[in-house]
Amino acid sequence: MHRGKMEGITTFKSDYLPYDIVKRPLRVQEEYKPKTGEIDLGTTYQRDYNAHKIQPVTLVRPLERKHATGGKLDTIPTYQDDYRSWEVQRREPSKVEHMYHPPTEKFGNSTTFQDDFIPRELIPRQSFKPPCVAKLSDVPFDSATSHRTSYIAHQLEPKFVRSKEEYRPSNQPFEDLTTHRNDFKGLPGQLAKSCKPENAEVGSSAHFNGVTEFQDRFQPWLVSLPEVRKTKEYVPPPGNMDFNSTSHLDYVKHEISPAVPIRPISNGRRTNAPFQGNTTMKDDFKAWSSCQRETTKKQQEIPNPTGKFYDLTTFKSHYIPHQIIPAQSFKPVRAVVPKSAPFQDETMYRTEYTPKKQEICPANYPSPPGYVYVNTDSHGHKFFRQLTPEFSESNSNPIPKEVAVES
Secondary structure: OOOOOOOOOOHHHHHOOOOOOOOOOOOOOOOOOOOOOOOOOOOHHHHHOOOOOOOOOOOOOOOOOOOOOOOOOOOOOHHHHHOOOOOOOOOOOOOOOOOOOOOOOOOOOOOHHHHHOOOOOOOOOOOOOOOOOOOOOOOOOOOOOHHHHHOOOOOOOOOOOOOOOOOOOOOOOOOOOOHHHHHOOOOOOOOOOOOOOOOOOOOOOOOOOOOOHHHHHOOOOOOOOOOOOOOOOOOOOOOOOOOOOHHHHHOOOOOOOOOOOOOOOOOOOOOOOOOOOOOHHHHHOOOOOOOOOOOOOOOOOOOOOOOOOOOOOHHHHHOOOOOOOOOOOOOOOOOOOOOOOOOOOOOHHHHHOOOOOOOOOHHHOOOOOOEEEEEEOOOOOEEEEEEEEEEOOOOOOEEEEEEEEEO
16 A cells, blocks of 8 residues: 655646735825805705695585485396397208228338438547646736826816796786687587498309319328337356456455443442432522412593583584586587488499309319320329410411410
């Protein structure tokens, strides 16, 4: 075993160079000298405020009314009177059930990632990190800063105080006439006309064909079950296992004697004298008889009132009821002015709308009319060509033209 002495020098102790710390000079605080003269405690509020005499506001409250609720209130609300419940029939769903058929062929197309990906060997990037080595300097530390060398203390100028203008009230009376009171005229208006078109149902008497684009273009594929990977059977290694470890081989056993407990030597002296249980606490302490202390109540200085309670308040004695005058309403009268002329309910939609015949998409047919089947690609898309007649300048006979259409 190594019994040498450990050298307590670390990289921090070897690289660190202590500097001489110079204490910062303390600034001597100037002695406070109070100013001579008296302090002017006047403010702009005291100088410009004009005191007005304010009279107490009289309370205007309505008379106390007692609402009697002796009778039973039996009324019918307008919603219950006008509402009529209708019997709503449940609409049957028009969903067509489709049975899923698994495909019979195996899907063997490769992806674009498998076709375009080329595995390349990873090359580690070069590290441009600088070496972590402390740079030592032989120049002593300079504690001078630009603030200490360039700062010049200037004396502050007195702050400019703007004089407050004196408030001068206007001599003219206040005009409370607004533009609404000046321009409003209570004239009866006409109700807005409804431009809503008629709720006409759009229906068709043609028979519905149950063939959809999904049924026509979808081709079932055969889905194969995933292969179950069998686990390999465990085969123990041949030969005997060596259970010796580095701890078993290098460990040196030492003979250690058990620690002897340090206890005082007990003298085996026994006496037959009785045990004296008296202590200084029992001899000096005397129990005193204690009793519960009575509660001290303060005598009532104000006697209880006698006689009948006078319930007249200042509100009942000083209140004067006034008659309430309702405010005049400037709301226009909603009156319907009848006219003998008929109502013109024509709109631009009704006058300019031209109904057109709804054409059926040719993709709904298994073999669309007017088209010729060309081929089917690898994804199951069918391509057709449309035959459209064209007229040449020399001959009036139509010439068929082929147009590619994807179904």
